[in-house]
Amino acid sequence: MAKGLPKSFKKALWVYHINSGSCNGCDIEIIAALCPRYDAERFGIKLVGSPRHADALLVTGPVTRQMVEKVKRAYEQMPDPKAVICVGNCGNTGDVFYESYNLVGPIDNVIPVDVYVIGCPPRPENIINGVAKAWMKLETLEAKK
Amino acid sequence: MSKGTTKTTYQLPIGPIHPALKEPVMFEFEIDGEKIVNVDVALGHVHRGIEWAGTKRNPIQILYLAERICGICSYCHPMAFALGVERVSKIVVPDRANYLRVIHGELERICSHILWAGVAAHEIGFDSVLFLTWQMREKVLDLTEYLTGNRVTKGITMIGGVRRDITEDMHPRIFETLNYFKENFEKLRHIFLDDKTFKLRSQGCGILKKEDALSLCAVGPTARASGVKKDVRLDQPYFAYGDLEFDYVTPDVLTGEVNGDVYDRIIVRLLEVKQSIDLIEQCIKNMPAGDIVAEKKIAKLLATLKKAKGEGIGRMEAPRGEVFHYVKLNEGDAPYSWKVRAPTYSNILPWIPMLKGQQIADIPIVAASTDPCMSCTNRVSIVHKNERHILDKETLHRMSVEKTRRLMA
Amino acid sequence: MTKCLTPEDLVKSFADKFQVKIKESRIEKYAHGSKKTEFSHIWMRIDKSIFKDVVKHLFTFDEHPHFAVASGYDMGSNIELVYHFSLYGGERNHEVSINITVELPKSNPVIETITDLIPGAVISEQEKQEMLGIKVKGIPKNTRIFISDDFPEGVFPWRRDETGPDKMVRNLHGVKK
Numbered sequence: 001m002a003k004g005l006p007k008s009f010k011k012a013l014w015v016y017h018i019n020s021g022s023c024n025g026c027d028i029e030i031i032a033a034l035c036p037r038y039d040a041e042r043f044g045i046k047l048v049g050s051p052r053h054a055d056a057l058l059v060t061g062p063v064t065r066q067m068v069e070k071v072k073r074a075y076e077q078m079p080d081p082k083a084v085i086c087v088g089n090c091g092n093t094g095d096v097f098y099e100s101y102n103l104v105g106p107i108d109n110v111i112p113v114d115v116y117v118i119g120c121p122p123r124p125e126n127i128i129n130g131v132a133k134a135w136m137k138l139e140t141l142e143a144k145k
Numbered sequence: 146m147s148k149g150t151t152k153t154t155y156q157l158p159i160g161p162i163h164p165a166l167k168e169p170v171m172f173e174f175e176i177d178g179e180k181i182v183n184v185d186v187a188l189g190h191v192h193r194g195i196e197w198a199g200t201k202r203n204p205i206q207i208l209y210l211a212e213r214i215c216g217i218c219s220y221c222h223p224m225a226f227a228l229g230v231e232r233v234s235k236i237v238v239p240d241r242a243n244y245l246r247v248i249h250g251e252l253e254r255i256c257s258h259i260l261w262a263g264v265a266a267h268e269i270g271f272d273s274v275l276f277l278t279w280q281m282r283e284k285v286l287d288l289t290e291y292l293t294g295n296r297v298t299k300g301i302t303m304i305g306g307v308r309r310d311i312t313e314d315m316h317p318r319i320f321e322t323l324n325y326f327k328e329n330f331e332k333l334r335h336i337f338l339d340d341k342t343f344k345l346r347s348q349g350c351g352i353l354k355k356e357d358a359l360s361l362c363a364v365g366p367t368a369r370a371s372g373v374k375k376d377v378r379l380d381q382p383y384f385a386y387g388d389l390e391f392d393y394v395t396p397d398v399l400t401g402e403v404n405g406d407v408y409d410r411i412i413v414r415l416l417e418v419k420q421s422i423d424l425i426e427q428c429i430k431n432m433p434a435g436d437i438v439a440e441k442k443i444a445k446l447l448a449t450l451k452k453a454k455g456e457g458i459g460r461m462e463a464p465r466g467e468v469f470h471y472v473k474l475n476e477g478d479a480p481y482s483w484k485v486r487a488p489t490y491s492n493i494l495p496w497i498p499m500l501k502g503q504q505i506a507d508i509p510i511v512a513a514s515t516d517p518c519m520s521c522t523n524r525v526s527i528v529h530k531n532e533r534h535i536l537d538k539e540t541l542h543r544m545s546v547e548k549t550r551r552l553m554a
Numbered sequence: 555m556t557k558c559l560t561p562e563d564l565v566k567s568f569a570d571k572f573q574v575k576i577k578e579s580r581i582e583k584y585a586h587g588s589k590k591t592e593f594s595h596i597w598m599r600i601d602k603s604i605f606k607d608v609v610k611h612l613f614t615f616d617e618h619p620h621f622a623v624a625s626g627y628d629m630g631s632n633i634e635l636v637y638h639f640s641l642y643g644g645e646r647n648h649e650v651s652i653n654i655t656v657e658l659p660k661s662n663p664v665i666e667t668i669t670d671l672i673p674g675a676v677i678s679e680q681e682k683q684e685m686l687g688i689k690v691k692g693i694p695k696n697t698r699i700f701i702s703d704d705f706p707e708g709v710f711p712w713r714r715d716e717t718g719p720d721k722m723v724r725n726l727h728g729v730k731k
Contacts, residue, residue, distance in 0.1 A: 493677070
């Protein structure tokens with residue numbers, strides 16, 4: 001990890017995942033990141049079932065009209081401090097879905113994003129890197145207080 | 146509406162199911178105590194307007210768009226589209242390309258079935274089996290990356306053939322992975338088919354009778370587990386399947402009887418993994434020499450497609466069932482019309498007879514046993530009337546796991 | 555299983571029964587693989603009035619014809635629907651695909667449902683209603699299926715005329731100036 005950080009993280013990062021209309025490619029790589037090969041769980045990163053317990057939000061997919069409200073609600077339910085990680089090219093810029101009648105823009109039109117992980121789909125190592133960067137941001141914010 | 150029944154709505158995660166992979170899905174059931182009395186189906190969520198976008202791009206750009214319809218069956222959609230276009234424009238695919246296409250298709254099938262096996266185990270409550278099977282899946286993904294360059298969206302389709310060759314020096318690596326699977330297949334079979342708890346949870350659960358499967362037009366392992374012999378690879382052999390030796394996979398191959406329940410679907414998928422390994426070996430042994438694509442220069446290919454006029458259909462057997470693409474070319478840059486029908490589309494209506502009479506705790510495993518891929522289809526929500534209760538995904542998963550613990554005790 | 559007819563006999567059976575209302579038909583044969591195993595696709599263009607009877611006639615060949623999907627497109631003054639069926643599945647290299655094209659004038663885009671014969675067709679029919687603006691007479695569920703409820707009425711994504719989706723289209727790559 002980067003210098004300037006304490007040697008051990010003060011707490012483990014709990015992550016909530018929401019799929020706003022993606023093709024599932026990114027979602028499979030997120031699960032693969034938790035499996036024994038890449039093993040994000042050894043860092044304490046855990047997937048939780050409710051946004052109220054989460055520190056970071058993993059969003060995939062270009063946001064469809066049906067999912068806009070749900071994404072906003074998940075973001076509002078998360079307690080501060082929180083970080084939003086946008087996984088995959090669809091959420092960043094739209095990728096191949098750049099023109100559509102049912103999509104409401106890239107994710108940063110809907111909620112503010114902290115870390116962008118690019119790739120279609122991004123490799124599991126890339127996703128863990130993105131989560132670690134979000135973690136550093138949160139820890140830095142905590143340290144400043 | 147009878148007295149004593151309450152309507153309950155809850156969110157069911159569909160797709161590779163893990164707290165993470167929550168595909169946008171909502172169900173509402175009419176329940177009486179613990180039993181499901183009635184189920185209604187409605188759809189709609191991951192709709193990105195892909196078929197409309199297809200009318201604005203040229204066929205080669207559509208290949209990349211079609212790949213992202215679904216990340217798990219990301220090989221079948223561009224291939225079925227390419228089949229349709231080749232049939233309209235009368236492009237002849239070289240023999241070697243056909244064999245290569247079979248190899249990639251079967252690799253994807255192995256990958257998808259192992260992924261599903263892990264998910265099914267997770268829904269029953271065996272997380273360690275989830276990790277075991279996904280660890281095995283990593284071996285297949287390594288091989289895929291070696292052959293095509295990427296783990297998930299492969300980008301190996303081209304209209305008229307494939308984009309990369311498999312040369313002799315790659316064979317040892319392929320055989321190494323296949324041997325790994327042959328050695329571990331017995332372990333998988335023992336975990337899924339011999340374990341007492343798996344049997345208790347899955348036998349007699351979520352039964353789909355043969356007449357229902359036929360009248361609701363179910364496809365893929367869901368239909369084959371009910372005894373219906375439907376497999377596009379054998380019914381209308383495409384690629385090189387007409388040259389290969391194999392047969393329909395139905396549960397009576399292993400157990401001698403057909404019940405149409407969740408256990409039968411597990412049997413069909415595990416046997417198909419074995420069949421895929423065998424097909425890949427046959428292909429490598431009999432691969433003819435030759436070109437890997439009909440027309441190497443893309444500009445020339447596009448010019449040919451621009452002059453084509455007509456309609457064509459491409460049908461393929463994806464891991465989940467029959468993928469159907471209809472293409473209408475009308476002498477322009479872009480196709481005039483493009484229709485995609487993913488297999489989950491046809492497998493949703495069979496949920497209704499499968500879930501009637503089941504307990505709520507069985508919903509995750511029954512829904513997961515049809516291996517639905519919501520981004521192929523869009524969303525499902527099962528709607529009913531009256532009083533509303535929200536049972537979220539956590540609660541449902543917990544109920545399913547608790548039922549397993551009760552049975553084990 | 556009833557005896558399998560050849561594609562030519564199938565087409566002849568339709569032509570004998572429905573005469574001139576079958577506007578045109580063609581058989582396309584495809585061969586794949588080194589052994590060149592062949593199979594056939596039948597394409598028929600029929601008059602709207604005999605649509606339901608044509609579907610019923612399919613049942614005389616196979617107890618359970620397989621319905622894949624219905625596609626459709628806008629041809630200017632008409633909307634054309636193509637229904638994709640297949641017969642004789644279950645034995646190696648026996649299946650025949652039958653594609654039936656029906657023309658509906660935009661002034662009266664009504665077609666009958668086939669869900670009483672094939673219950674699995676309901677999702678396809680709902681989709682055509684919302685994408686092309688046709689009316690399926692007798693459909694058991696008359697709700698939207700893929701498009702959200704807040705999408706405006708009267709906008710049909712697959713149409714190429716003034717009711718098309720152009721005003722709803724957003725470009726995600728667009729940059730605010």
